[in-house]
Amino acid sequence: MILLAKRIIPCLDVDKGRVVKGIHFKDIRDAGDPVELAKHYSNDCADELVFLDITASEEHRATMVEVVKSVARAIDIPFTVGGGIRSMDDARAILLAGADKVSVNTAAVKNPSLITELKDVFGKQCVVVAIDAKRSIRDGDGEREMESKRKRERGEIFYEVYIYGGKRPTGMDAVEWARRVESLGAGELLLTSIDKDGTKDGYDLELTAQVCKAVNIPVIASGGAGGPEHMLALFRETGADAALAASIFHYGEYTVRDVKRYLKDNGVEVRIC
DSSP states (O other): OOOOOBEEEEEEEEETTEEEEEETTEEEEEEEOHHHHHHHHHHTTOSOEEEEETTTTTTTOOOOHHHHHHHHHHOOSOEEEESSOOSHHHHHHHHHTTOSEEEESHHHHHOTHHHHHHHHHHOGGGEEEEEEEEEEETTOOOOOHHHHHHHHHTTOEEEEEEETTTTEEEEEEHHHHHHHHHHHTOSEEEEEETTTTTTOSOOOHHHHHHHHHHOSSOEEEESOOOSHHHHHHHHHHSOOSEEEESHHHHTTSOOHHHHHHHHHHTTOOBOOO
């Protein structure tokens, strides 16, 4: 059996033309110029790049097409763009600007048929559905930690889908939504744990494992990477096809090559440049 190489994917969260990074989708700080960072990651053996215009949906505007064009010209690896893509015309503009795939989140929740439309016109391989999820209690009564523990034991805690850059809860179960978007034609999922985002204490392995078991399309796991050991745990304990990270790469703690050497040394199949 041929083992497919696991992918390591840096993420550019872009706001007002700059790459930024936060914790739990908040406390945003500057991380650099998107074109320069993209060029660096392309040269550093990244398998793909994800570009997310993180305020486009909330601000009800289109993705920054000119920035996307500049990034596309600077790299020679697959490139996924999301944020503010609400229609076929939006997606077409992003693909014509140089992206290989488009990622939809808020628009897919509000209009699920968009997923199928994108698949029918551009092909399944171009359609990524992003799912931002957070642990929630079904009755939402905000009980104490001990009560929450009891609820978890009774199975009343679930992963809730959030939209508008992680700011608005939907009441939807992330695992059920993952199954549905696959049936609608998504070719890949970008799964982000809001609880883990920016914490650097590891991916949400429970969330990722549940979603991976529920679908038969590739899953990119995001949120919580603090080092190569977290990516190793992700690949050993879940069916994730790719690990996405931002902070550890943007601020020079690790390079993509560092991560890949560590994974290779620990038995994970990765592409080595």
